[in-house]
Amino acid sequence: MSGGRTARIMVKPMPSREPQPSIEISLASDLSALPMLAQTLREFGAAHALSRDFQGRLNLVLDELVTNSVCYALPDLAEPELRLRLFVDQDTVVAQLEDNGAAYNPFEEAPEPDTDMGLAERPIGGLGIFFVKNLTDSSTYERIDGRNRITLKSMIGGQTSDE
Numbered sequence: 542m543s544g545g546r547t548a549r550i551m552v553k554p555m556p557s558r559e560p561q562p563s564i565e566i567s568l569a570s571d572l573s574a575l576p577m578l579a580q581t582l583r584e585f586g587a588a589h590a591l592s593r594d595f596q597g598r599l600n601l602v603l604d605e606l607v608t609n610s611v612c613y614a615l616p617d618l619a620e621p622e623l624r625l626r627l628f629v630d631q632d633t634v635v636a637q638l639e640d641n642g643a644a645y646n647p648f649e650e651a652p653e654p655d656t657d658m659g660l661a662e663r664p665i666g667g668l669g670i671f672f673v674k675n676l677t678d679s680s681t682y683e684r685i686d687g688r689n690r691i692t693l694k695s696m697i698g699g700q701t702s703d704e
Contacts, residue, residue: 563628570621574607585627598676605669606638614642636693646682
């Protein structure tokens with residue numbers, strides 16, 4: 542700068558408005574967990590500016606998986622545990638649902654639904670897992686330290702495998 546003047550720039554740190562990187566919650570081992578799940582997903586969706594459509598798909602698949610854990614994996618356990626972890630990894634929402642029920646991989650063991658049959662003729666089972674697989678970009682199962690872990694990945698703003 543000419544004339545011997547120097548410019549001084551003051552930088553004042555602004556409070557961070559970044560969303561929390563992850564949410565981890567324990568859920569009740571009964572169907573009363575579903576309203577808490579829905580509220581958590583609304584808060585997570587708002588914090589990460591997720592569309593209502595995206596939040597609705599995420600709620601549908603997690604509602605299905607929580608219901609399956611509550612109804613089939615946890616009812617006979619003395620100390621049932623059900624936990625959910627949500628986070629964003631770049632442009633992908635990752636949801637991990639864990640329970641301490643007996644080992645069960647729904648992606649391999651649940652029956653494949655016959656989607657060509659009418660609802661009245663269709664046997665019960667498999668349709669919820671069909672939705673989970675088709676409404677997420679990736680769905681995996683692991684058995685870790687005596688716990689079932691399902692990991693779902695959905696690209697934010699991207700196309701899911703059935704779109």
